[in-house]
Amino acid sequence: MAQMEHFATRADLRTSPVDSVVERMHALRDDWPATDGVAVFNRVYLAVTEEIERRIDDGEFPDRRAAVTLDVLFAQRYLTAVDAAAAGRRAPACWRPLFQYRRHPGVRPLQFALAGINAHIGHDLALAVVDSCRTLGCEPVDLEGEFDRVGDILILLEERIREELMPGPDLLEIADPLTHLLGSWSLERARDGAWSAARLLWGVRELPGLAEEFTERLDTGVGLVGRCLLTPWR
Template sequence: MVRLQESVVGVDGVVARMRALGAAWPEGDGVGVFNGVYLAVTEELDRRIDAGEFPDRRGASTLDVRFAERYLTVAERGPVPACWRPLFQFRRHPDVRPLQFALAGINAHVGHDLALAVVDACRVLGCEPEDLETGFEHVGEVLVALEERIREELMPGPDLLQVADPLTHLLGSWSLERAREAGWSAARALWALRGLPELAEEFAARLDAVVGLASRMLLTPLGRWDPCSPYGP
């Protein structure tokens, strides 16, 4: 598993780093598509934390930052674990849709990183996963709402049925809610295994590989865009 950072950066620092990454990547870059989505999620969480919507503000902020740090470490300097590898490999593939990039990133981050971030946060705060469950659920609510908006904004229109049909079929096989539930179960399992480091390492590696397989399927190329469509080639 990734070694814990020595200090916890604030949410504002996380937002600044995401903005810097987004500015450095060309338009249409697959990782950049996810980065834009995640930036919106983080800004919304920051707003809700500042508004007092989280009873445990410190716990929510710590979980949010530890969660983001998992992605930022990969995006800024690597190494790239199995769960993120498909998105980084296919980030410029012309036959993969922006919606696929966004959801593959969400799958990697929620399916793998969130479990490890819960464990990281528990170690920093000296608490149990159950103490962070309310914050975890609030984060999940924001993710679900944004996933619905992402699907609406990035899904091809009804005039592109030859594209939308296979895309709808592919994305219908994945659920953020199921990924989030699996992430919570994985976090509890990793916490329970903390006294058995070799077994915990093996469990985390298997989780990484399984989530990476799902991301790879989400990024299945679906053919060229219609150059006359508003979605472009």
């Protein structure tokens, strides 16, 4: 966590640390084959991060420092999971299904993308809000505007992801079991759950045992959803 805090607070954000996150994701994209399941999510998340950076630079986030801090600490949780898997360490439970199934031929690209989004929104976002509050010395309510703007971008991109990665002609999509599976998951509901989890974690921050137990259960629950999203179809 200390590494994340240093990454977010260094300098005065005249040079956005988001650039370093984008560069790392570009490097991962270049290293992984396009069919790799984590690479599918990485491409999606890279597009999201670049869009957020563009909007920050355009002044669409009133509190630039808060927006950059939240964006970077959020991304660092994904990158830390990638590093853990690469080093043979146990990644958080929410990420394990994606790393385990990343080369499974029966899992479709849309499943990989949504499983990664599920892990990142369902688990990492709540913890990134708490990380940001500690870094900035503020309360979750002070970040609600930045949280909502990031969430709006994610929802717009989710629609594009479904359109680009959903297989089959429109007339056949209704009969595709994948349609029914993915229709049971909603980014908007996941985002609302992340905000509630962040507020709860902040409320119990002085009760470390309770906070740790809740975080562990959140991680496990999101991981179970991810495993369902990655159900192979052949």
